[in-house]
Amino acid sequence: MKRLEIDNIEVEVEPGTTLLEAARKINVNIPTLCYEEELSIFGGCRLCVVEVNGGELLKPACATEADDGMIVKTHSPRVREVRQTLFELIIASHDISCELNCLTCTRQSSCELRVVAEDIGISRMRLNPIYRGLEKDFSSHSIVREPNKCITCDRCIRKCEEIQGIGIFANSARGPETEVTTFQDKGMGNVECTNCGQCIISCPTGALHEVYHSEGVWDALYDENKHVVVQTAPAVRVAIAEPFGAEPGTVATGQLVSALKRLGFDGVFDTNFTADLTIMEEGTEVVKRVTENDNLPVLTSCSPGWIKFIEHFYPDYLKNLSTAKSPQQMFGALAKTYYAEQAGVDPEDIVVVSIMPCTAKKFESRRPEMNGDVDFVLTTREAGMMIKSAGINICDLPEENYDNLMGVSSGAGDIFAASGGVMEAALRSAYYLITGEELEDIDIKPVRGLTGLKKAEVPINEDLTLKVGVAHGLSNARKMMELIKEGEEFHFVEFMACPGGCIGGGGQPIRADMTSEDALQKRLEGVYSIDSSKKMRRSHENPMIQKLYDEFLGKPGSHKAHKLLHTEYTARGLN
Amino acid sequence: MVIEKKFLKGNPLKDISEYDFPGLRRALSLGQENVIQEISDSMLLGRGGAGFPTGTKWSLALEQAGDKKYFICNADEGEPGTFKDRFLLEERPLKVLEGLMIGAYAVGADEGFIYIRGEYDLPIKIFREILEDARDEGILGKNIFGSDFDFDLTLVRGAGAYVCGDETSLINSIEGKRGISRIKPPYPIQEGLFGNPTVVNNVESLACAAEIINKGAGEFVALGTDNSRGTKLVSLSGDINLPGVYEIEFGCGTLEEIINDLGGGVSYGNKPKFVIPGGLSTAALLPEELNCGYSYEDIEEAGSSLGSGAIIVVGESRDLVEILLKVSRFYMDETCGTCFPCREGNKQINFMLNQHKNKKFTRQEVEIIKDIGDAIAAAARCGLGQTSLSLIESIFDKFPEELIEEVRHSEKVRNR
Numbered sequence: 001m002k003r004l005e006i007d008n009i010e011v012e013v014e015p016g017t018t019l020l021e022a023a024r025k026i027n028v029n030i031p032t033l034c035y036e037e038e039l040s041i042f043g044g045c046r047l048c049v050v051e052v053n054g055g056e057l058l059k060p061a062c063a064t065e066a067d068d069g070m071i072v073k074t075h076s077p078r079v080r081e082v083r084q085t086l087f088e089l090i091i092a093s094h095d096i097s098c099e100l101n102c103l104t105c106t107r108q109s110s111c112e113l114r115v116v117a118e119d120i121g122i123s124r125m126r127l128n129p130i131y132r133g134l135e136k137d138f139s140s141h142s143i144v145r146e147p148n149k150c151i152t153c154d155r156c157i158r159k160c161e162e163i164q165g166i167g168i169f170a171n172s173a174r175g176p177e178t179e180v181t182t183f184q185d186k187g188m189g190n191v192e193c194t195n196c197g198q199c200i201i202s203c204p205t206g207a208l209h210e211v212y213h214s215e216g217v218w219d220a221l222y223d224e225n226k227h228v229v230v231q232t233a234p235a236v237r238v239a240i241a242e243p244f245g246a247e248p249g250t251v252a253t254g255q256l257v258s259a260l261k262r263l264g265f266d267g268v269f270d271t272n273f274t275a276d277l278t279i280m281e282e283g284t285e286v287v288k289r290v291t292e293n294d295n296l297p298v299l300t301s302c303s304p305g306w307i308k309f310i311e312h313f314y315p316d317y318l319k320n321l322s323t324a325k326s327p328q329q330m331f332g333a334l335a336k337t338y339y340a341e342q343a344g345v346d347p348e349d350i351v352v353v354s355i356m357p358c359t360a361k362k363f364e365s366r367r368p369e370m371n372g373d374v375d376f377v378l379t380t381r382e383a384g385m386m387i388k389s390a391g392i393n394i395c396d397l398p399e400e401n402y403d404n405l406m407g408v409s410s411g412a413g414d415i416f417a418a419s420g421g422v423m424e425a426a427l428r429s430a431y432y433l434i435t436g437e438e439l440e441d442i443d444i445k446p447v448r449g450l451t452g453l454k455k456a457e458v459p460i461n462e463d464l465t466l467k468v469g470v471a472h473g474l475s476n477a478r479k480m481m482e483l484i485k486e487g488e489e490f491h492f493v494e495f496m497a498c499p500g501g502c503i504g505g506g507g508q509p510i511r512a513d514m515t516s517e518d519a520l521q522k523r524l525e526g527v528y529s530i531d532s533s534k535k536m537r538r539s540h541e542n543p544m545i546q547k548l549y550d551e552f553l554g555k556p557g558s559h560k561a562h563k564l565l566h567t568e569y570t571a572r573g574l575n
Numbered sequence: 576m577v578i579e580k581k582f583l584k585g586n587p588l589k590d591i592s593e594y595d596f597p598g599l600r601r602a603l604s605l606g607q608e609n610v611i612q613e614i615s616d617s618m619l620l621g622r623g624g625a626g627f628p629t630g631t632k633w634s635l636a637l638e639q640a641g642d643k644k645y646f647i648c649n650a651d652e653g654e655p656g657t658f659k660d661r662f663l664l665e666e667r668p669l670k671v672l673e674g675l676m677i678g679a680y681a682v683g684a685d686e687g688f689i690y691i692r693g694e695y696d697l698p699i700k701i702f703r704e705i706l707e708d709a710r711d712e713g714i715l716g717k718n719i720f721g722s723d724f725d726f727d728l729t730l731v732r733g734a735g736a737y738v739c740g741d742e743t744s745l746i747n748s749i750e751g752k753r754g755i756s757r758i759k760p761p762y763p764i765q766e767g768l769f770g771n772p773t774v775v776n777n778v779e780s781l782a783c784a785a786e787i788i789n790k791g792a793g794e795f796v797a798l799g800t801d802n803s804r805g806t807k808l809v810s811l812s813g814d815i816n817l818p819g820v821y822e823i824e825f826g827c828g829t830l831e832e833i834i835n836d837l838g839g840g841v842s843y844g845n846k847p848k849f850v851i852p853g854g855l856s857t858a859a860l861l862p863e864e865l866n867c868g869y870s871y872e873d874i875e876e877a878g879s880s881l882g883s884g885a886i887i888v889v890g891e892s893r894d895l896v897e898i899l900l901k902v903s904r905f906y907m908d909e910t911c912g913t914c915f916p917c918r919e920g921n922k923q924i925n926f927m928l929n930q931h932k933n934k935k936f937t938r939q940e941v942e943i944i945k946d947i948g949d950a951i952a953a954a955a956r957c958g959l960g961q962t963s964l965s966l967i968e969s970i971f972d973k974f975p976e977e978l979i980e981e982v983r984h985s986e987k988v989r990n991r
């Protein structure tokens with residue numbers, strides 16, 4: 001153990017503990033900007049500098065290990081003075097202007113710079129920004145980069161490389177011109193970006209944000225000739241109240257429906273309905289392929305970040321992907337056929353809007369093979385902003401129900417929001433599809449939780465034990481693919497691009513006030529509480545799904561189902 | 576009257592067939608610990624600018640566990656005003672090679688690099704030939720001079736970044752990465768090139784080491800002052816009549832004497848406006864401060880640093896703002912761009928100076944410049960950043976009348 005003194009308080013820590021961690025242990029908050037708990041140490045912003053043993057040179061608390069006998073001052077007059085100056089320099093490099101300012105910024109209410117300013121106690125701002133004149137990157141369907149706002153803390157670089165295992169970002173140019181960019185400055189749309197949006201979550205300044213679809217949605221809502229329907233993804237309901245001050249994991253399903261009706265949507269539906277449908281289609285496919293030993297393991301296909309990942313990095317395994325479209329796209333396809341027919345609306349007049357925890361869904365909706373079935377994709381954040389700007393506080397609203405036709409769902413649809421959820425939902429129904437009997441112990445715990453790689457064996461009958469795997473976060477996805485490549489046998493493997501699954505999606509509210517793990521844990525609890533409180537917890541029990549098959553699709557895997565609900569993939573390889 | 580003391584200087588020594596490497600042979604017979612002891616006894620301080628004791632560095636490196644160690648010669652001489660390493664690389668390259676090999680043997684390294692500044696065409700050409708010849712002659716390779724010491728050396732040409740003179744940036748550069756500093760600790764001695772223990776020494780330090788082993792520590796330690804032993808190669812430049820590289824014994828005279836006796840006096844006006852005693856990263860000294868002795872301790876006491884041994888004389892009729900701008904431009908361009916204080920601070924200072932070509936600075940502007948300077952000095956990630964404002968701040972301190980606006984009467988009243 002190492003014994004030292006921080007701000008006149010004796011503290012004892014394990015060897016290897018940094019001064020930042022040691023200070024947190026005694027509830028001293030040292031401001032940081034380039035530091036993120038789950039990423040490697042960068043030591044660039046220098047805001048965490050502290051006095052050690054009265055030395056002239058201040059030490060970065062994030063990169064300095066505690067040692068015996070150290071006398072550390074985290075907020076001495078000198079440290080506070082230096083921090084103020086450093087912060088002035090950071091703000092000057094952030095390029096606040098008429099064009100780029102706090103009021104129009106995507107991070108207006110979750111700005112980390114503002115939090116840090118408060119932590120430091122900023123009392124002066126004397127430097128003018130030096131305009132860098134860098135061009136915005138609009139090359140991606142999902143993500144926009146505004147390099148003039150970037151302070152080069154490199155968190156996006158490290159997030160993409162260390163957590164997602166991709167590395168589309170790098171520093172380029174020298175010295176004062178140092179910037180973050182993509183390979184050869186090609187733009188995010190022209191490199192191996194999976195559109196997962198985890199970089200947005202890590203960015204402290206709003207230099208990265210989603211491609212906004214909200215203006216298009218407003219226009220559609222205002223257009224009297226359009227019939228605008230909306231679907232809400234499973235992970236949105238446990239996060240949508242956050243921009244209104246609620247804790248992560250607060251379940252606001254009914255309030256969300258209510259808010260969307262007030263916004264003027266003509267039909268408010270649930271992506272959980274098509275999640276149940278996905279289970280019917282994908283489950284049927286899994287059962288068939290397992291029985292026929294056809295290109296096993298079957299890999300799930302609902303996370304569009306994962307899909308782009310496999311298209312780039314493991315194109316040889318595209319044949320293993322389930323051909324089932326994602327729930328978002330199944331909804332889009334049905335909205336313009338089944339719903340149009342039932343509601344008696346011309347499909348040409350229907351505008352389909354999705355609210356997703358995801359930035360990659362924007363790209364997915366623009367894939368040519370999806371025929372433009374989904375017109376606009378809003379992230380949870382954008383939906384929150386729209387609702388706010390309509391004068392609505394979601395927390396104050398009464399609960400309302402989804403419209404019936406595509407608004408009824410089972411608990412299996414709900415748990416799609418969390419890593420392991422698709423797997424659990426599929427197993428609940430696969431068991432029935434194979435054995436004709438219901439699975440009794442419906443909570444399949446080994447596939448739940450935030451462990452990166454999960455494996456389970458589920459006995460189905462005497463002849464068959466299903467071997468399943470679950471990976472979330474693309475580094476883990478890569479690990480899982482390597483296991484498969486090395487010959488480890490699975491029947492069915494679930495992949496989610498984002499850590500934690502959709503609850504940790506790149507389109508979810510950004511918390512400047514808690515670690516991402518805390519937010520994930522709370523949203524996770526919210527998701528499973530919805531499932532466990534439902535009577536109907538298996539997709540195949542959903543009466544509206546049965547009605548859909550009876551009246552429109554025939555049976556799972558039918559020709560019509562294939563035409564509308566299944567898709568193909570593109571071998572992209574490396575650029 | 577200051578005169579040169581030739582300890583490192585001598586006749587050109589480039590042809591490998593004319594040199595028998597007596598120092599290296601002696602080192603091989605002394606054994607690793609004894610070599611390091613002798614270097615420690617000589618009290619040699621690193622000549623790159625930071626002045627870390629070479630013997631201590633080597634003995635720490637020897638103690639490091641691991642079968643793979645690297646030894647690097649830092650020949651990325653980039654400190655403005657400094658050209659003494661070039662002199663050694665061009666005139667006495669075999670002494671540099673000998674020192675490098677003695678060091679490598681002493682710490683147990685079997686592979687080395689010499690990282691030469693990209694613009695140094697001639698030294699690069701010379702070393703290319705030397706390395707080829709040394710391999711042919713068996714001076715590099717296995718069982719050198721019949722010993723069990725194996726060593727090979729690779730030449731790396733720098734790509735023009737000043738920051739690569741910082742040892743951790745230099746290591747990144749050799750690895751093919753961006754030339755940016757690394758967080759210390761771990762120090763290169765613990766975890767350097769490709770994660771292995773690595774010693775990085777300056778050219779002049781290695782030439783000194785070679786002569787110390789050749790001539791014995793006694794001769795070296797007898798030269799100089801208590802805290803600055805031996806001789807120093809000084810690069811004299813600027814507004815001076817006889818610029819060049821001079822070798823002087825520490826403590827042999829004052830800065831003023833060096834400038835007049837060796838440098839032939841000031842060339843731009845009658846007296847210096849100020850003198851930069853140790854390269855661009857050191858604080859300026861006024862004419863009345865130049866009667867300080869030439870040693871690490873005396874120059875430190877005068878408020879500056881001996882640095883790399885570059886003495887730059889600035890004549891009395893030079894324009895201060897022009898000088899400030901050039902100095903600031905240099906640091907702005909040469910920051911590696913990683914840590915915020917150095918990157919943004921130097922950029923802001925250059926921006927502010929640029930707006931002031933023909934007028935004086937307000938008190939508030941000077942305060943901002945000083946605040947930025949203090950923040951960089953206290954919080955930058957590497958030596959480049961920490962010292963980047965030393966000269967500029969000192970010029971503002973020493974020439975207030977010339978640079979700073981008079982405080983107006985109304986402000987004086989308000990301040991009461």
